[in-house]
Amino acid sequence: xxxxxxxxxxxxxxxxxxxxxxxxEVAAGSVTVLIGPSGxxxxxxxxxxxxxxxxxxxxxxxxxxxxxxxxxxxxxxxAALRAQSGMVFQAHHLFPHRTALENxxxxxxxxxxxxxxxxxxxGMALLAQVGLTAKADAYPHELSGGQQQRVGIARxxxxxxxxxxxxxxxxxxxxxxxxxxxxxxxxxxKQGWTMVVVTHEIRFAEQVAxxxxxxxxxxxxxxxPPSQVLGHxxxxxxxxxxxxxxxxxxxxLDGSDDA
Amino acid sequence: MDGSTWDxxxxxxxxxxxxxxxxxxxxxxxxxxxxxVLALLVALAxxxxxxxxxxxxxxxxxxxxxxxxxxxxxxxxxxxPSLGLVIDPFxxxxxxxxxxxxxxxxxxxxxxxxxxxxxxxEAASTVGMGYVLTLRRVVLPQALRVAVPPLSNTFIxxxxxxxxxxxxxxxxxxxxxxxxxxxxFAFLQLYALAAVIxxxxxxxxxxxxxxxxRRLDRYVAR
Numbered sequence: 269x270x271x272x273x274x275x276x277x278x279x280x281x282x283x284x285x286x287x288x289x290x291x292x293e294v295a296a297g298s299v300t301v302l303i304g305p306s307g308x309x310x311x312x313x314x315x316x317x318x319x320x321x322x323x324x325x326x327x328x329x330x331x332x333x334x335x336x337x338x339x340x341x342x343x344x345x346x347a348a349l350r351a352q353s354g355m356v357f358q359a360h361h362l363f364p365h366r367t368a369l370e371n372x373x374x375x376x377x378x379x380x381x382x383x384x385x386x387x388x389x390x391g392m393a394l395l396a397q398v399g400l401t402a403k404a405d406a407y408p409h410e411l412s413g414g415q416q417q418r419v420g421i422a423r424x425x426x427x428x429x430x431x432x433x434x435x436x437x438x439x440x441x442x443x444x445x446x447x448x449x450x451x452x453x454x455x456x457x458k459q460g461w462t463m464v465v466v467t468h469e470i471r472f473a474e475q476v477a478x479x480x481x482x483x484x485x486x487x488x489x490x491x492x493p494p495s496q497v498l499g500h501x502x503x504x505x506x507x508x509x510x511x512x513x514x515x516x517x518x519x520x521l522d523g524s525d526d527a
Numbered sequence: 528m529d530g531s532t533w534d535x536x537x538x539x540x541x542x543x544x545x546x547x548x549x550x551x552x553x554x555x556x557x558x559x560x561x562x563x564v565l566a567l568l569v570a571l572a573x574x575x576x577x578x579x580x581x582x583x584x585x586x587x588x589x590x591x592x593x594x595x596x597x598x599x600x601x602x603x604x605x606x607x608p609s610l611g612l613v614i615d616p617f618x619x620x621x622x623x624x625x626x627x628x629x630x631x632x633x634x635x636x637x638x639x640x641x642x643x644x645x646x647x648x649e650a651a652s653t654v655g656m657g658y659v660l661t662l663r664r665v666v667l668p669q670a671l672r673v674a675v676p677p678l679s680n681t682f683i684x685x686x687x688x689x690x691x692x693x694x695x696x697x698x699x700x701x702x703x704x705x706x707x708x709x710x711x712f713a714f715l716q717l718y719a720l721a722a723v724i725x726x727x728x729x730x731x732x733x734x735x736x737x738x739x740x741r742r743l744d745r746y747v748a749r
Contacts, residue, residue, distance in 0.1 A: 347657070350652060351655055361647060363665055364747065365746045374654060374664065375654030378660060379654060407746040427654060
């Protein structure tokens with residue numbers, strides 16, 4: 269069953285069209301990875317799923333909230349859509365004046381009105397899940413990039429959303445900390461979280477994704493299971509993109525690209 | 528200086544401190560508190576996407592910054608009674624100083640809100656916060672760090688600006704000095720003593736500002 273449904277989403281910034289009549293389905297409990305060159309619209313598509321970017325046209329459904337953006341939904345309606353998902357940002361956007369644990373409990377305590385002791389206990393469990401129990405009282409600036417991003421993931425999980433959105437969660441990280449974040453994300457996928465991930469980590473997509481969509485020029489050029497889109501792409505643009513991304517990494521992967 | 532001058536100064540310290548404690552300090556604190564609330568509202572209006580609000584805030588700031596504080600004080604104290612609004616000198620001065628602080632601090636607060644990255648607003652909204660909660664829990668605490676040095680300037684300026692209230696019969700530090708100086712003609716001595724008291728108050732405030740800044744910096748990488 270689809271948890272997320274996107275129908276005919278069209279988004280332009282001024283004269284610049286970023287998304288052209290996009291359709292997308294995300295099954296509950298599945299991992300969808302959006303790949304594509306920068307400027308292809310993948311981040312904008314992700315941000316349309318929680319209304320951080322509002323398309324001019326198109327219908328977006330997440331769980332039991334459906335918004336027809338052509339009808340200019342109100343702030344409250346967009347907030348209802350946004351409440352269905354948690355989001356992990358490329359630049360983490362942790363609250364710098366709050367500790368790791370406070371970042372996680374901020375939403376549960378002050379928005380969802382969960383009793384503080386309960387929220388803190390859950391927050392500690394989430395920190396354990398991302399391997400940062402010892403950092404509960406650290407401020408974001410005292411953490412490494414990978415640790416910050418894992419706190420960001422825990423913050424998104426704390427709201428018990430139906431869906432987690434990841435906007436290039438490892439693009440701003442030092443190479444040696446990328447793995448820590450990807451491992452946490454893989455474990456979340458195993459636990460059955462529904463995830464939509466914008467990333468350049470093709471290996472992650474190969475191993476974790478159920479569905480991969482390749483975007484270019486504001487359209488989904490090709491999509492399907494990773495074995496198809498990444499293993500046997502049919503569209504020339506997909507092949508070209510994968511070659512460019514994978515070439516510098518490994519000759520082996522390059523071989524599978526041509527197969 | 529001869530003995531009688533020392534005597535005069537010694538006997539003046541008490542009344543001048545009294546004027547400071549009952550006049551200058553409450554005038555400053557009350558005006559600054561009201562002015563800050565006003566400034567926050569004006570800053571938010573200025574940042575609002577509602578055109579009319581933004582325009583009104585702009586006009587207000589322009590009037591306050593474009594006219595002398597003494598003239599603003601005179602208008603409140605002398606012009607309002609002619610419109611039938613008669614209030615005592617002290618509350619009149621509070622109104623004038625609050626409006627003045629409101630205009631100046633509004634620009635400071637606006638700039639410090641704009642200094643908080645847009646990502647913080649987005650992150651707050653993805654954890655479910657609305658506008659007011661985002662301001663209170665996320666944006667204003669961070670804006671405060673940026674705003675404290677310039678707001679401290681405004682505050683310290685206000686301590687000294689309250690001396691203007693002496694010209695509209697408000698009993699504060701400078702007015703006390705004038706009252707004592709007039710019969711004895713010891714203007715230089717008393718104004719110098721008043722200056723020393725202003726300096727001490729402002730120095731204490733500068734010290735407090737430094738401590739506050741260090742406290743607010745504790746979560747920032749150095």
